[in-house]
Amino acid sequence: MSSWLVAIKDTKGFSQRFLEAHLRQLSVKEDWETFMDVIALTLYGVMLFPYVGDYVDIVVVDIFVAVRTRFENLVIAILADTYLALDLCYETRVRKRYCCLPMLYIWSMARNGDNVIEVRCPIELVTQKKLEIRGSKEWAQSFAGLNQLWQPSWKQRKSLIYSYADFPNVPLIGTKGCINYNPVLAQRQFGYPIRGAPNLLL
Amino acid sequence: MEIKPEFGVEKRSKSMDPKKKMKFELIDNNLSSLRELGRKLKAIHRGAFRRKYENLLGLLELEVQIPAIMALAHYYDTSLRCFTFQDFQLVPTVEEYEQILDMPLNDGVPYRHFEQHVSIPTLSPKFLRMS
Numbered sequence: 210m211s212s213w214l215v216a217i218k219d220t221k222g223f224s225q226r227f228l229e230a231h232l233r234q235l236s237v238k239e240d241w242e243t244f245m246d247v248i249a250l251t252l253y254g255v256m257l258f259p260y261v262g263d264y265v266d267i268v269v270v271d272i273f274v275a276v277r278t279r280f281e282n283l284v285i286a287i288l289a290d291t292y293l294a295l296d297l298c299y300e301t302r303v304r305k306r307y308c309c310l311p312m313l314y315i316w317s318m319a320r321n322g323d324n325v326i327e328v329r330c331p332i333e334l335v336t337q338k339k340l341e342i343r344g345s346k347e348w349a350q351s352f353a354g355l356n357q358l359w360q361p362s363w364k365q366r367k368s369l370i371y372s373y374a375d376f377p378n379v380p381l382i383g384t385k386g387c388i389n390y391n392p393v394l395a396q397r398q399f400g401y402p403i404r405g406a407p408n409l410l411l
Numbered sequence: 412m413e414i415k416p417e418f419g420v421e422k423r424s425k426s427m428d429p430k431k432k433m434k435f436e437l438i439d440n441n442l443s444s445l446r447e448l449g450r451k452l453k454a455i456h457r458g459a460f461r462r463k464y465e466n467l468l469g470l471l472e473l474e475v476q477i478p479a480i481m482a483l484a485h486y487y488d489t490s491l492r493c494f495t496f497q498d499f500q501l502v503p504t505v506e507e508y509e510q511i512l513d514m515p516l517n518d519g520v521p522y523r524h525f526e527q528h529v530s531i532p533t534l535s536p537k538f539l540r541m542s
Contacts, residue, residue, distance in 0.1 A: 225440070232448045241456045248449060249464045252471060255440040262440060272522060276464075281522040282515075284508045291503065292492060294437060299489045310439040314475045315511050316503050317483050331511045332469040340476065348482035355496050370505060379505065384524045390492045394500045 214267065222264040225255055249273070257287055258384055259307035268384050287312060289383025292390060437480055446471055465513050 214221045228251045235244040250273045254265025258272060275281040287309050294308030318340060319331045343351070369392060370379055378389040449468050452460060460468060486494040493502040509516055 225445075229444055229448060236448070236451045241452065245452070245456060245460045245463065248445070248452075249460070249467060251445060252464075252467050255445070256442065256467075256471060259440050262438070268524065271524070275522050280519045282519040283522050284512055284514050284516060285505060285521045286524065287512070288503060288505060288508045295484065295487050296489055296492070298437065298484070299487065305436050305438055307438055307440070310437060310475050310477070310480055311470050311473050312508060312511060313483070313503065314480055315470075315473065316507055317479070317501075319511075330466065330469070330513065332466055332473065336469070336473060340479075342476060343478065345478035345481060348476070348479045349485065351479075352482050352486060352496070381505075382521070382523050388492070390502055390504070392502065392504060394491065394493050394502045 215264070217261045217264050217266075220260070221267045222254070222261065222269075225251065225263045225265065228254075228265060246277075256311060257283065257309050258290060259309070260385070262307065266384075272384070285381050286383050288390075289381035289388050290385060292381065292388045293383055293386050296388065437477075437484060439475055439477065442471060470512075 213223055213227060215224055228247060232244060232247055232251070235241075235247060250269065251265060253273055253276075254269040255263070258266065258269050260266040260268070272283065272286070276283065291308050291313055294306040298306050315331050315335045318335045318338070372392075373379055376389065378391050378393075380387060380389045449471050452468070457468065483494060486496055488495045488500075491500065493500045505516070
């Protein structure tokens with residue numbers, strides 16, 4: 210299998226096209242167990258931890274094994290990579306950055322707009338909302354008009370991590386570096402200073 | 412690096428400046444062929460997949476509107492690491508990401524990346540069975 214590794218940028222990886230061809234073969238053979246593992250690896254590589262376009266970075270193999278054998282949790286790594294991508298976009302000359310956009314999209318859309326349906330899963334919430342296709346101008350207007358905070362229905366109040374040990378704020382370890390964020394700013398978004406969640410239909 | 416909220420006001424006016432042209436791009440891979448492949452999984456396997464990998468297939472089916480992300484990214488404030496809107500800030504948090512992915516952190520250790528790559532030969536026979 211190592212012979213299928215391709216050198217890309219400063220790393221090595223598998224091409225998405227190659228993995229897709231392999232998946233097609235597996236579906237013909239009806240080897241669904243292997244199919245599930247391969248599609249999960251591919252999705253980790255191109256959706257959750259994208260690094261170079263159309264390739265699955267070798268790092269993802271490490272992530273995959275961590276999840277499959279040690280049941281490790283990927284939430285912090287995905288969030289860290291998202292912050293790193295946003296920061297690097299602004300601060301460096303590298304203008305194109307891959308990051309886990311579906312997560313950021315759900316995060317923003319689950320709170321943006323009307324027709325809130327009572328579902329517990331935010332992915333379903335956004336899928337069910339069937340957001341109309343809008344252009345960049347319309348989206349810019351929609352975000353500019355965003356002036357109220359409400360608790361999305363899927364969000365159950367739970368404790369919030371404010372800081373960790375001696376570190377300022379919340380440190381996050383990603384696959385491309387470490388970063389932290391400032392949860393004090395998120396207080397309102399979790400409805401803390403206001404007692405009781407504001408009405409969804411405000 | 413410590414983030415100090417009191418610097419927010421000054422930075423905010425900068426990030427809100429409509430004249431500031433977008434110089435960057437957040438990009439997404441093309442997932443349409445993977446969507447097609449994902450649909451080949453029958454209901455029984457979908458259940459098994461979800462138990463192992465959570466709602467990855469649901470996330471795959473989602474069509475991301477890139478202009479929306481770009482509009483959102485305009486509000487990103489690097490000094491505060493948050494999105495600063497007209498009169499409030501929004502911060503993507505661990506708790507929200509946990510709920511979106513349905514991967515509660517108390518169920519496992521967070522993944523920590525240490526640059527140690529698993530050797531491919533140990534992986535292939537066990538997981539991928541590539542011939």
